[in-house]
Amino acid sequence: MKPRPPTTARRAELLAALSLAIDLGLGQPMEHMLRAMVLGTRMAEQLGIGQEARERTYYANLLAWIGCHADSFELAALFGDDIAFRADYYLIDAHGLPMLSLMLHRTGTELPALRRAARQSRFAATAGTAVRNLIRSHCLSAGQLANRVGLDPGMPAILGHAFERWDGKGLPAGRSGVEIPLEMRIAQLADTAEVFLRTAGLAAAVAMVRQRRGTQFDPELADLFCARAADLAAGLLEGDPWPAALAAAPLDDSLTETELDAVLAAMGDFADLKSPWTAGHSRAVASLAAAAARECALPPAEVDLLRRAGWVHDLGRMGVSNAIWDKKSELSSMDRERLQMYPFLSERILGRVPGLRRVAGLAGAHRERLDGSGYPRGLSDTALDAGQRILAAADAYQTSLEPRPHRPAAEPAEAAARLHADVLAGRLDALAVNAVLAGGGRNDDAVLGGGRRDARRRGAPAGLTARELEVLALLCRGMNNKDIAAALFIAPKTARNHVEHIYEKTGAANRVSATLFALDHGLWDRNRAGSAAGE
Template sequence: MERGSDPGGVRLAELVAALSLGIDLGFSQPMEHVLRQCLIALRLAELVGLDDDTRASVYYSAMLVNVGCHSDAHEQAKWFGDDLEMKGDKYLYGLRGLRGAVAMLSRIGSGSDTTIGRLRVGLEFATSGYKDVDDMIVNHATLACRLADELALPGETPKALGASYEMWDGHGWPGEMRGEEIPVASRIATLAEFVEVAHRVHGVEAARELARRQRGKQFDPAIADLFLAKADDVLAGLDDVDSWEAVIEAEPALGVRLDDAGFDSALTAIADFVDLKSPYTLGHGRAVAELVDAAAVQLGMRDPDRNLVRRSALVHAFGKLGVSNAILDKATPLGAGERERLRMIPFVTHRMLRQSPALSQLGAIALQHAERLDGSGHPNGLSGAMISREARLLGAADVYQSLREPRAYREALSPDEAATRLRSEVRAGRLDADCVEAVLAAAGHRVSKRSAGPAGLTAREIDVLRLIARGMSTKDVAERLVISRKTVSNHVEHIYTKIGASNRATAALFATQHGLLVAEETVPV
């Protein structure tokens, strides 16, 4: 495999732009929707006359405005069926208004296969779920702000992302700002996001009509007026430019380059955020990276190759941002079309990463990690020597870690059961024997010595946090741990207080970042 340059010199803008391609799919939009809205936002920022620091905030806010919206996709799919289509509705009906409310209500229970099931979901939503919707939107902005902090994005980017869903008239989320209290980067990014869709689907006049209709409501009237006066210039040539190259080159001020440590930190932060997509895959990328790194040592890999496969593990499932949780979290057998969507995850991951010279190396390994030696894998049906050694190792580690995690249709397997499964895949000619044994040896040497939990969590609170993070209800946790619902509720209250969380997504992120999702045990080889 071609090694190219050390990926430690990757530009932060490349990493954020790659992530934005997955965000596109998460809203049922074509790839490069976010890149185009970033170009629109930058053109508006230039017309407004913003300085470089503020333009940098506009740049990153435009690319990450919706980065937190997959964090409760599990709940979205529970209530509304296809969470991707549901999120895409906002471009059809807007964020507020009767039409949007009717569209949302019409989707309730659409993930159920029976009329009775749909009615049951509808009743549950009417009694409690409707309260979740506003909280979800607020939480999306909170998590986007948090990721901005973790990536050390410049200027007022974190503050602007935290105000992503505020509206000029004060009727946004959380509704704490209005008018010029809202950071200008938020105001520009919001208008750019919506007019990009209107222009791409219906043309310049549709974009103008949207700006007129939402002027003084969702949009800053001064920025809307500026857009109306210069719409032809702001939207000119969007179909003719290479959006990726244009956005990367348009990064304001000096482009931020990440050293090796910064690159690893950024990849890990993004992997944790991507894994919030499903409660069944929390911390999956981080865990696979740790496992594959230790296995690479077992195989005697050189440090450059070891770094490459570890970083590939962090990104290997980015493509699941483009798959509905109605599929990812489905407890019953998948249909042929649904299975095909899952089989496309490596391809989408590669598509997200391939335009960056540094990230493309990681994407090439991720593309092959689900291929199998006998040609039965996906997405391209490669076999034998066509599959790189790094991809074989990543594939073995991914299978082992997946077996050790719960899924909607099964409990997590024990270490012995997972090892048996892996070795059966070797006997069937699908997984590489050396890579499997290296993974199992690496897993067998990982012994937790933690005697006290982070943030002062007790052992029982950690047990409860693991299950709550996975999306279990209070009733389910009580039954699993053989305690009362009241005791579970008390534990949850104490846990949230200790870790500073207010909902499942932020609690899940805490559990992921502190390695609390796998029970403490020695894993035999």
Template sequence: MTASAPLPRRVEVLAGLSVAIDLGLGQPAEHMLRSSIIACGLADRLGLSREQKAGVYYTTLLMWIGCHADSQEYARWFGDDISVRRDAYLVDWSGLPYLRFLVGNIARGEPLSQRVRVMATLMRDARGQLATMIHSHCASAAVLARHLGLGPDVEATLAHTFERYDGGGLPAGVSGDAIPIEMRVAQLADVAEVHQRMYGVQGAVAMARSRRGGHLDPTVVDAFTADPEALFPASGDDPWNRALSIAPDSETPLDAARLDDLLTAIGDFVDLKCPFTLGHSRNVAALAEAAAVQLGLSADDTNAVRRAGHLHDVGRIGVSNQVWSKAGELTGAEWERVRMHPYLTDRVLTRIPGLGQVAAIARAHHEHLDGSGYPLGLAGAALGRPERLLAAAVAYQSALEPRPYRETLDPDAAARRLKERATRGVLEAESVEAVLAVAGHASRKVRRDDALTPRETEILGLVARGLGNRDIASRLVLSEKTVRNHVERTYAKIGATNRVGASLYALQHGLVAPVD
């Protein structure tokens, strides 16, 4: 970021985050922004207070913030987590049509034998399995909302994302006016935007009427159908500008420290997409910043490369966990999806004013000096020192992390791999040497007041890496019951209710365990 570039406003950064959420939903960019415009129009019609309207805006903008955090579970049951989320917009989540939808999407894209096995497991207790997954989603959304500083009201409202007006929703079966009005408005706006885009205004109206009193609040539906055309952005409107103009705190500025806090939170949010990437963005940012100082980069370039480190993997959200979690060789189509993720990162970040240089650096984190990288195949002079440093930091940190297709490399092996890539002209030798010089091999101890025992600390680190109780028991030569008891005590001590909350705690306190 250059010295003359103004810092983005808070709402601009959160709007950029909403575009990343769109990717995980399989929706076009600015879906959540358009939904927020619809929701605020409904809030005015319903006569909601200024505070309620503010809650409506941010609830709608970020209501699916937890969706990527349970991508691993979605992929386990449904194969392509993004496709099933996209298609779920067209189905009322109730009764036989929804059951048919679930059955039709179990282990989507997997071989028939795998589909049969997963179907048998899920159908033994479909509602219980879904309730567990949805409870995890809602708890994750609340944790992430707190992490982003959205306030306790929005945090509490997000727990009702999957509830239905008729009480048939999950995870708690809350009904009627017990569901916050902010969520009842957001629910209609979210699905109406999709149906209007696909089937026109009358299609959105037909959907709302068919779900009136079931999924959706009748009062909100009636306010919507009274004059639906006026609620949707006009064809010539720019949804980004329109949504930002009606934001409740549209002029709230960010200083450099608060911006960094927000970008760090977004990086943590992105890393929850896959258990094996937890802490990746923080570590890349720290390596890249330290290496930039080592090489004497300017303060502006150092800030930009650190921020790019936190944000470089935002586009990962737009690629299914069915691809990220594949242990075998990728097909040509799957590899193309992987190659797209830096482009998607750029697509999100370039929408945020003031982050132009950060976006350019982040987009290039898989580019190579010899032109063999992606997404653009940039080479040589097209890659500045910040881009070269970030690529080296990403390569080193990734090597220290497990992947479904390989074991974790120890630091010495990771260093050898980087040097070999520098020798081949893939990575810049000077950037590689700077990253290795600042990497360090000793883990940093963090003082904590959580009273965790050494065994609980060890188990928390493995939970954060995505291991289940059975895997942890096997690794530590303990009974599964003993591990479960340790996990329950650990959660109670740190105030977590699910894996995502525990993972964020482990990340913030330096407890993410390597997986050998």
């Protein structure tokens, strides 16, 4: 098969858009990573490094934290609001007592005083191991996601040093000095310096870099920044950094249609991995929406647009804490206000890429309803086109099929009944709902969230046993060994052995890589996970 022709989209544009989603999860305003990238690129130019190293520096600065959202579930379980924790992280020299103080300050914030003190005490006793495991998992996830968006094969190793320090007191490997790739040493300084430049000014940024010289930061880079800070930061905070960011991008980075689809699908996985409750969601919505568009006899170009919008409609989820997404109790009014902004954030992120403006408009309206009861804008009937109505119905159906912290998954018949009820109430479009249900019934990809129904008929890949498939499904749901043991009525040691065997057979090393393996091989069946968990 011949490769599909090039598009007008560039890889740099898509990854710059992805960096906007990363910003949200870091607790920073959009364009933070873009400005950090411009600052890092200027430093690289001052150093006179070669073109290939400059290109790697570009992407290291842009996507240094691409893996951070994949561990949001675990981070929130430890420290509550994952986004607030990351925002606070920028304000300290993150090691030793300052780091421990931050973690204890964030531990158990939702608990009464006595229970919180007990949890803080337990955490303090195991903090080293817990944080090391979390960071190791983060680094592995960053590498996998970097591969999926088509970066240089050497980028995963560079991104794996995000938490290392010049003085060797970082994690997970305790590397020091020039053992840390130059590209990451530049990215570390530029990332933190941008926050101080923006929030406290040039003098404060210089003082911070000087204070962390030789500890967190490379002394040579720190000296360069302090000596030339005014020039390096010139115009950085004025105006839109998007043009400068794209001007600094590698020149030959246009994408074929096939490559564009691959990057968008990876971006959808990136958004879904923020919570194990949404793993595979975007793949499934994309398949449902495309199938429904074909049912409606829409032109092939519109089918492609709906599939692409389905992949990336949830990018704005990065701007909402897992303390809300994973909450088991009823949401407060403030929680709901924050949650209802995420489709707007998706649209704003995607709208920066000229070739994705239509995709952005579809994604931003997937929670709108015909009677004006949806969000974020409360659009109604005449303001919603056929594509937006289809995507809204596809997302509503798939969401019903998936469990959430506060409710079990619905059976397909129940989910279909909910859609028909929404039609009768004037919330969803009848043609769109019928097309989603008709298309989904013949679309194996939609049923299994991006997998293939016949995968199991041919035998599970990697030689996984039936019991290991059950454990894998629960692992993808975010369960630890103790939870898996309870769900399957087995000993925790047995559960641990199963997890280790799964990792060995699949090449996975954490929940995220196991989830991606399950999705890629058609093994992520929520019905299997739900029944094993007793839902």
